[in-house]
Amino acid sequence: MSNQPFFKRKWVQIGLAIGVITLGVLASELLVATAPTASRKPPEKTARLVTTEAVESGNYNVSLLGYGVVQAEQQVTLQARVSGTVQSIGPQFVPGATFKKGDVLVQLDNTDYRIELQTAQASLAQAQSNLTSEQGNQVVAQSDFELLGLNVDERERALILRKPQLEAAKATVQSAQAGVERAKVNLDRTVLRAPFDGVVVSREASVGAQVSASSTLGVLASSKAYWVSVAVPQADVKWINFPSGQQKGSTVCVNDASSREKGCHKGYVLSLQTSVQDNGRQAQVLIEIPRTSDKTLQPLLLAQYVKVRFEGIELKNVFKLAPSTVHDSKVWVNDNGELDIRPVNIAFRSAEYVLIDKGLKDGEHIVTSNLGSPVNRMAIRTNTANASNTPTPAAAVKP
Known part of the structure; x- marks a missing residue:
């Protein structure tokens, strides 16, 4: 009898639990059934900004860019043409210094050559004196021949009138004159002058040094204009104008390869060289840059690596x-x-x-x-x- 209330309470608890679960399920289904539905819209297309x-x-003119190394339009090796001792060196004969055409660069000791000239002049005077004497003999021989009235052939007549002696005297004078001219030339060659306006690349002469004919005294480069051989891809050569008749080639603008300055040295295309560069098989276009007096530009230097901009054919x-x-x-x-x-x-x-x-x-x-x-x-x-x-x-x- 004591266990009956216990079982009764247990079944009551189980029934209550089942009832709660049932109510929860029904409430959940009711909420889902009555929930509002969201309408789906296609996404709007947003235009890209x-x-x-x-x-x-x-x-427009086609513009090409190339690179090259500055070289002189003319470059010569200054050599002695006679032997002697270097007596003095001109103030312009310094590496990097500029000079004008005709400036004295080197003076050799000319003592021996002055003596040689005096000797040659004396020989000429003696030869001219002998010629004058022989011409006097000619007058006497002619007078004697006419007085004697000899009938001789041309050969004997020439001998009687001393024509061979006269020709020999004239030849001696000519030889002496050549000796004087040669001595003057050798004397002039003791002074070495600049052949053009330019800049000294190097100097090897020193005061007191003994030099001989063909000894190298230095290297000179013309400053009238510079040349640059520019490497250009072969496919781009068609865009460059080359000289034809009186028409110049394409103009160019030249700067140091690392420079950012706005100004540039102006030049123009001279020619298309006949060979290509081994490295990359590029064509070689030769340009010329005339010397400029514009002080606002950095001067070009020999062996300087520069960039070259071509103003090519117009499209x-x-x-x-x-x-x-x-x-x-x-x-x-x-x-x-x-x-x-x-x-x-x-x-x-x-x-x-x-x-x-x-x-x-x-x-x-x-x-x-x-x-x-x-x-x-x-x-x-x-x-x-x-x-x-x-x-x-x-x-x-x-x-």
């Missing part, structure tokens, strides 16, 4: 774009809010700009910003406050 610039065609009605705006021979055009990935024809390409002759029209706006994954006809938009609506001849190309 880009920057654009208008383009306009124009006429007409082309568009000049920055290389970053051309993608594998295609450009991105803003076509009324849609991206038009358009193929174009590249007339010329360099590291600084691209010239396009087909595929674009004046006034069209090209996309200058970078797009990670461009898709043809995708929606694009521009910030109208910053967008450029004015066509520019060289869109996105910095001068």
Whole structure:
């Protein structure tokens, strides 16, 4: 009897638990059934923000960049032409110094050559005196011959009139005159003068040194103009104008290879050399840079490594774009809010700009910003406050 209330309470607890669970399930189903439903909408397409610039065609010269080493237009080795002792050296005969044509660079001791000239002049005077005496003998011989009235042939007549003696005296005078001229030349050669305006490359002469004919005294270079042999890819030679008749070749702008100065030395193309450079098989274009008096420019130096910019052939009605705006021979055009990935024809390409002759029209706006994954006809938009609506001849190309 004592266990009956216990079992009764247990079944009551189990019934209550089942009832609570049942109510929870029913409440959950009711909440799900009466919950509000969200309507699904297709995602809105967002136009990509880009920057654009208008383009306009124009006429542009192809610009090529090459490198080379400065050399003198003329360079000679100064050599002695007679032997002697170096007596003095001109103040201009210093490596790196400039000189004018005719400046005395080296003076040799001329004592022996002055004596030689005096001796030659004395010999000439003696020969002229002998000629005068022989001419007097000719007058006497002619008078005697006419008095005697001899009938002789031409050979005997010449002997009687002393013609061989006269010819010998004349030959002696001519030889003496040549001796004087030779002595004068040797005396003049003791003074070595500059053959042109230029600069001293090196000097090997010293005061007191004994030199002989053909001894090297130094090296001189002309400063009238400089030459540079520029290595140019063979495919780019077609863009360069070479001299023809009275027409000069393409103009060039020359600077030190590491210089950032705005000015440059102006020059022009002289010729296309007949051989190619072994390293890279590049063509060699010879240019000339006339000497300039512009003090604002750094002077060119021999053996200096320089960069040379050629102003080549002019292309007409082309568009000049920055290389970053051309993608594998295609450009991105803003076509009324849609991206038009358009193929174009590249007339010329360099590291600084691209010239396009087909595929674009004046006034069209090209996309200058970078797009990670461009898709043809995708929606694009521009910030109208910053967008450029004015066509520019060289869109996105910095001068």
